[in-house]
Amino acid sequence: MPYSLAIFDLDGTLADSFPWFLRAINDVADRFGFRRVADEEIEELRHASSREILTRLEVPLWKLPAIARYARRLKAEAASEISLFEGVEAMLQMLAGNGVQLALVTSDSEANAREKLGEAAALFSHFDCAASLFGKPAKFRRVVRRAGVEPRQVIAIGDEVRDIEAARAVGIACGAVCWGYAAPAALRALGPDYTFERMDEIASMLCPDAEAGMSEAISGSAP
Structure with missing residues (x-):
């Protein structure tokens, strides 16, 4: 898909x-x-x-x-x-360059998020920040409406159990990264649609038709 x-x-x-x-x-x-x-x-x-x-x-x-x-x-x-993981900018550029809209939903403030992202913030079409601990489902729904896409065309990617739970509550796909707060085993136990062990795997999955050499461009692999 x-x-x-x-x-x-x-x-x-x-x-x-x-x-x-x-x-x-x-x-x-x-x-x-x-x-x-x-x-x-x-x-x-x-x-x-x-x-x-x-x-x-x-x-x-x-x-x-x-x-x-x-x-x-x-x-x-x-x-x-607090810095970005290695390979984040290249991964985001690859997605945006291949027509994937990017959105950020975070418990942090938009000002903090933009500062952390730096120049990569310009790649995002939608920001919905300051999410409460269990408030991501409502923000996911709002972002999907703003983007004008069907839920089946959307994937949420995060590093915590609550990210998977929020995606499922909204009826969108979920991807779990193995380099964040939650232990990989805890994430896999919930059966996310995708599990990413390296940064370049995100772009490879979302942009399967992108030109060869993508992995080399996204140089950080596993954070």
């Missing part, structure tokens, strides 16, 4: 923000009164869903909007520490 719209997540999918997240999480925990994360818990939490993580860390749901606002502010202050 050729896809005419690709909806990307940002953190953990295009931007390498997980190291920053690990440095910041316990400061956020102290500020908002939920349980700190021990180093030995990190891998286990990568196998958990968002709801399971909230339960384990004893995060009050009513605090989520304030936590999200604070996290966006911290990310803005740490912008110089």
